[in-house]
Amino acid sequence: MKHSHWTKTLMVILALTVALLALAACATPTSAPTAPTSAPAASSKTEPTKPAAPKGNVTLRWFMRWDKVRLDGVAAPVIEAFQKQNPNIKVEIENISSGTEYWIKLQTMIAGATAPDVIYPATHNAYALASKGALMTLDDLAARDKIDLKKYDQSILNLYKYNGKVYCLPIDTAAVGVFYNKDMFDKAGIAYPKEGWSWDEFLATAQKLTKDTNSDGKVDQFGVDVWTSYWPVIVWSKTGHGIFDDIRKPTKMLIEDQESIDALQFLGDLTNKHKVMPSTAERANITDMFLAGKAGMNIIGHWRVPQYQTIKDFKWDLAPLPKGKVQANRSDGSCFGISAQSKNPEAAWEFIKFLAGPDSMGVGLLLDLQQMTPSLVDFQNSDRFLKPASLTINKKAFLAGKENLFTMYDPIHPIYDEIATAQSAELGELWNGNATAKDALARMSPKIKEILQKAK
Numbered sequence: 136m137k138h139s140h141w142t143k144t145l146m147v148i149l150a151l152t153v154a155l156l157a158l159a160a161c162a163t164p165t166s167a168p169t170a171p172t173s174a175p176a177a178s179s180k181t182e183p184t185k186p187a188a189p190k191g192n193v194t195l196r197w198f199m200r201w202d203k204v205r206l207d208g209v210a211a212p213v214i215e216a217f218q219k220q221n222p223n224i225k226v227e228i229e230n231i232s233s234g235t236e237y238w239i240k241l242q243t244m245i246a247g248a249t250a251p252d253v254i255y256p257a258t259h260n261a262y263a264l265a266s267k268g269a270l271m272t273l274d275d276l277a278a279r280d281k282i283d284l285k286k287y288d289q290s291i292l293n294l295y296k297y298n299g300k301v302y303c304l305p306i307d308t309a310a311v312g313v314f315y316n317k318d319m320f321d322k323a324g325i326a327y328p329k330e331g332w333s334w335d336e337f338l339a340t341a342q343k344l345t346k347d348t349n350s351d352g353k354v355d356q357f358g359v360d361v362w363t364s365y366w367p368v369i370v371w372s373k374t375g376h377g378i379f380d381d382i383r384k385p386t387k388m389l390i391e392d393q394e395s396i397d398a399l400q401f402l403g404d405l406t407n408k409h410k411v412m413p414s415t416a417e418r419a420n421i422t423d424m425f426l427a428g429k430a431g432m433n434i435i436g437h438w439r440v441p442q443y444q445t446i447k448d449f450k451w452d453l454a455p456l457p458k459g460k461v462q463a464n465r466s467d468g469s470c471f472g473i474s475a476q477s478k479n480p481e482a483a484w485e486f487i488k489f490l491a492g493p494d495s496m497g498v499g500l501l502l503d504l505q506q507m508t509p510s511l512v513d514f515q516n517s518d519r520f521l522k523p524a525s526l527t528i529n530k531k532a533f534l535a536g537k538e539n540l541f542t543m544y545d546p547i548h549p550i551y552d553e554i555a556t557a558q559s560a561e562l563g564e565l566w567n568g569n570a571t572a573k574d575a576l577a578r579m580s581p582k583i584k585e586i587l588q589k590a591k
Contacts (some may be wrong), residue, residue: 139415141318141320142224147562148225154511156347158387159321162537163463166440168199171214175226176282180468183312184481191223192223192224192225192480193223193224193225193590194224194225194226194227194479195224195225195226195252195253195479195482195486196227196229196251196252196253196485197210197214197226197227197228197229197251197252197253197486198229198230198237198240198241198244198251198253198254198255199228199229199237199255200229200230200232200233200237200255201229201230201232201235202230202232204504204551205501205504205506206228206230208500208504209497209500209501209504209506210228210230212500213489213490213496213497214226214228214502215516216489216559217361217496219484220489221586222417222486222556224479224482224486226486229251230301234257238260239389244265244588245269245337245474245476248476249476249496250474250475250476250477251474252473252474252477252478252480252482252483252548253471253473253474253477253480253483253486253487253490254270254471254472254473254474254488255469255470255471255472256303256469256470257468257469258294258295258467258468258471258542258544258547259314259467259468259544259547259551260358261294261295261302261303261470261472262294262297262544262547263549265295265297265302265432266297266301266470266549268475269474269475269476270302270303270472270473270474271302271472271473271474271475271480272300272301272479273300273301273302273303273304273472273473273484274300274301274451276484277301280484280488282312282488282492282493283493284301286304286493286511286512286513287304287336287510287511287512288308288466288510288511288512288515288537288540290466290540291305291308291466291467291468291510291540292305294466294467294542294547295470295472302472303470303471303472304470304471304472304488304490305468305470305491305510306466306468306469306470306471306486306490306491306497306498306501306505306507306509306510307437307468307469307506307508307510308465308466308467308507308508308509308510308533309438309446309465309466309468309508309542309543310436310437310464310466310508310533310534310536311365311434311435311436311456311463311464311465311469311533312434312435312436312453312454312455312456312533312535313328313333313337313432313433313434313453313454313455313456313457313532314425314433314434314435314439314443314451314452314453314531315327315328315431315451315452315453315454316425316430316431316449316450316451317449317450317451317452318449319344319356319431319449320344320431320449323343323344323431325343325344326456327452327454327525328340328454328455329454330454330455330515330532330535331455331458332454332455332458333455333457333458333459333461334369334372334373334401334457334458334459336457337359337457338401338405338409338411339434340432341357341358341359341409341411341412342358342409342411342433343358344357344358344359344411344431344432345357345410345411345431352359354410354413354417355364355429356429356430356431356433357411357412357413357417357424357429357430357431358411358412358430358431359405359411359430359431359432359433359434360412360413360418360423360424360425360430360433360434361406361412361413361418361424362433362434362435363402363562363566365434365465365543366399366402366562366574367455367541367543367545368434368463368464368465369398369399369401369402369459370390370395370398371461371463371539371541372398372456372457372458372459372460372462372463372536373394373395373397373398373401373459373460373462374389374390374392374394374395374398374459375459375460375461375463376389376430377389377541377542377545378545378546379545379546381546382542382545382546382547382548383546383547383548384546384548385546385548385550385585385587385590386591387585387587388580388583390576391533391580392545393459393575396572396573396576397572398459399565399572399575399576400565400571400572400573402566403565403566403568403571403572404410406568407567408567413430414567415567416557422580423439423442423558425443425451426442426443426446427530428449430504433518434456435532436465436508436533437505437506437507437508437522437530438506438507440506440526441504441505441506444505444525444526444578451528452528452529453528453529453530453532453533454529454532455531455532455536456532456533456536458537461536461537461538461539462535462538462539463539463540463541464533464535464536464537464539464540464541465541465542465543466540466541466542467542467543467544468510470491471487471491472487473487491510493511493513494513498514499514499519502514502517502519502520502523503519504522505523505525505526508530508533510519512548515534531544540590541542548590550586550587550590553586554583554586555557557579557582557583557586558579558583560579560581561575561576561578561579562575562579
């Protein structure tokens with residue numbers, strides 16, 4: 136019965152994975168990050184709570200999707216330190232660096248009853264696994280070992296609850312900010328953006344940065360690189376609400392109001408009216424216009440920091456997202472969970488506490504690698520995150536909007552893949568200038584209503 140059930144649901148989950156590849160990629164750096172400048176301090180803060188180690192020797196399978204630098208710089212020392220404290224627990228890592236292939240392989244293993252012990256799902260995948268009974272709940276283990284779940288940003292931790300139970304320990308948040316080229320700003324005589332700047336100021340800044348430097352009638356330097364994949368961000372900011380009325384039990388899409396229409400049109404106009412954001416043709420084969428020195432700003436998350444640390448040609452810094460009706464940001468990210476098929480759940484629990492628990496070594500190592508915005512509040516406020524020796528940028532910008540956090544995966548519900556497909560198809564016409572926001576939403580609305588109706 137279990138195999139049949141998973142066979143039926145496997146294709147749906149795989150479709151979700153493909154449809155969300157662009158979004159899921161946001162949590163995975165596109166290039167190797169730099170190595171940490173120093174080893175983590177061997178202080179009590181980097182040591183986990185003394186584990187209640189399982190009896191007898193066990194071997195854990197840790198299924199990951201990291202690049203080689205993180206495997207060498209984080210996974211290897213974490214495993215070494217963990218095994219030193221827990222000599223009876225051996226950790227064997229199984230890694231697939233491609234996010235898409237990772238999820239395909241994971242679903243195949245679960246369907247074949249060969250799931251690994253510890254897995255690393257993103258928010259929407261964690262929900263899918265939990266809703267199918269593929270993850271263990273962690274509340275009782277946390278209570279038994281006095282793990283204070285209140286130390287996590289609660290807006291983030293709540294994303295990993297199903298039927299009120301926690302089934303994954305969040306490691307990070309996919310918060311985004313505005314990276315800006317300080318040299319371009321200086322040359323254009325523009326003041327650097329500050330917290331509380333508005334979307335109108337963002338547009339005015341982008342217009343001043345957009346230039347035809349060789350007078351051939353074509354733009355050579357754009358104000359901002361393309362960020363339409365993050366379109367919910369501007370809706371949250373300009374309206375103060377999410378995409379659906381209930382993230383868990385959606386009954387109505389909320390982006391048909393005039394404020395939402397105006398927000399989406401603002402984003403479409405950046406390319407098609409104001410010409411400050413490149414079209415697909417203007418972007419050509421350049422994957423990152425900011426990195427290439429051809430865009431003055433880029434709206435993206437912490438995962439791009441390691442790549443930008445390699446920039447030698449210009450100085451850059453980070454500013455909070457512009458503020459609309461509210462200051463908003465993203466809450467989703469990735470987590471560590473225990474497979475319901477694990478034959479060694481006690482050992483797996485000890486390991487994920489070591490990876491993502493309060494005062495964990497794994498979080499510290501990821502911070503040293505400049506890999507993420509942590510989900511643990513104490514780490515968010517630490518100098519290790521805010522003032523690393525290797526970097527002097529305004530990392531507080533990633534924390535702006537903490538009072539208004541939303542997930543890109545709205546709704547967190549089995550219909551999300553259908554919803555995302557319908558949204559992408561119609562909004563794509565807005566982004567390429569073939570439709571207004573009003574027209575795109577008018578065509579999208581009946582499709583969404585039909586999906587919601589079927590889900591009742």
